[in-house]
Amino acid sequence: MTRRVLPGLPGTLGFTLFYLTLMVLLPLSALVIRASGIGFGGFVTQIATPRVLAAFRASFGIAALAAFIDTFLGLLVAWVLVRYRFPGRRLLDALVDLPIALPTAVAGIALTELYAENGWFGGPLAALGIHVAFTPLGIGVALAFVGLPFVVRAVEPVLADLDRDVEEAAATLGASPWQIFRRVILPPLWPALLTGFTLAFGRGIGEYGSVIFIAGNMPGVSEIVPLLIVVKLEQFDITGACVLGSLMLLASFAIMLTINALQSWSQRRLGN
């Protein structure tokens, strides 16, 4: 019964492998080869400068913070979309994907104008002494914007599959809404929440277009790693760009592995 009845495997698989090798593996291996030629000492010299370290701190720190906030906001949005039926729900659902569909440069200039000191939100916030545009806070706003859909879409299906009977049983047994949320709803959601956080974080550390307009791009303060790669390329510092680029690539791999691990954890949990 294992005989292949459907035709076309050699052709389609061959083309897939050829195309992936040409378009993805060859370019990425160029980076790996180039970076491995630099050597450990070279890496350390490139990284151990205040500007590079500050860029990594800014990128990873702000991306983590934005993903953390997105986890709460995303849980709220997913909860409302899954649990309630109300007019405008479909529109709300479509809107969630806006940050993925909107080109990053468009999001970048729109957020900058919105949060600049003469902007709709920037003006009132500045009156309160909160400056968003051209500060690290602005980077956080942009990263929270692009990361939100990842949490919502990660949590939504798991939330929809939750067994409502258990919640009702808990309520009958006298649990308060908060207890039901913490003891019944939250535990099975953990893998999905962590997946959403990791996806939003991964998108955040690599994000470029929506950040550079609002960031102010001050070296050491509001300069992100992707921008520093571009700066190094513009200065013809290919080695420096390779060191930073290969570290970002490594981070991407680590994030992909984490998500795969989280997903198999989630499947094991839901399987039980």
Add this chain to the structure above:
Amino acid sequence: MATSLSRAALIGLTFLLLLVFLVAPLALVFIRAFGDGPDLPITALQEPDALAAIRLTLLVAAIAVPLNLVFGLAASWAIAKFRFPGRSLLVTLIDLPLSVSPVVSGLVYVLVFGAQGLFGPWLGAHGIKIVFAVPGIVLASVFVTLPFVARELIPLMEAQGRLEEEAALTLGATGWQTFRRVTLPNVRWGLLYGVLLCNARAMGEFGAVSVVSGHIRGLTNTMPLHIEVLYNEYNLPAAFTMAALLALLALVTLAAKSLLEWHLGDEPSTSSR
């Protein structure tokens, strides 16, 4: 009573959150573009550099989308209809461009084709320019849009199984006829959505294209890159006009997605993360 109150509060809070966080930037783009009447945007779109940027963006999408459509069909056929060792690795590899920073996606092409790159000396000797020219922009766009069609089709084709195809073959259809008459109609809506997503990203990509473009006005600036140029020149009406065009494209893509989900039933799409 308490639950219906908290329900209303949570729905209200979500509306407010999405209004402030997502709708406000979108509304700002259109208001800044068209708020002072149609004259400014119309003049802005007649600028030669703006027209060149639109043409280049259309050209890039016209190359990248068909290429990745063919790839998506081939990859999803092989991955969804067959079992072979290394299959899940292949899926991971297809997803890779989504996980890599756009800037790194551009950087790798500079390392392959740039003056100091792998093939740089050879290309230079033969007078072929790839990076900081249109071919580099096309390559970077193909890279970043590579997963979209494939990752829409793989789950769909997997869910459909292979029984219908096997039946068609048993009844004497050729492999190609089976694909065209059975497989393709079954996945047409997912295919359409994948193409739309691929197209939206191809036209809107900024980071990867920015690294390989060289930013030559009228020659190697796509629409998103031209937005940056206009914005940095404080030509805000023109920048937001161009941005409004791309935002419109994003809205069409979102509307298509909603229509598609409506078509397939009320289940929220889980295939696109």
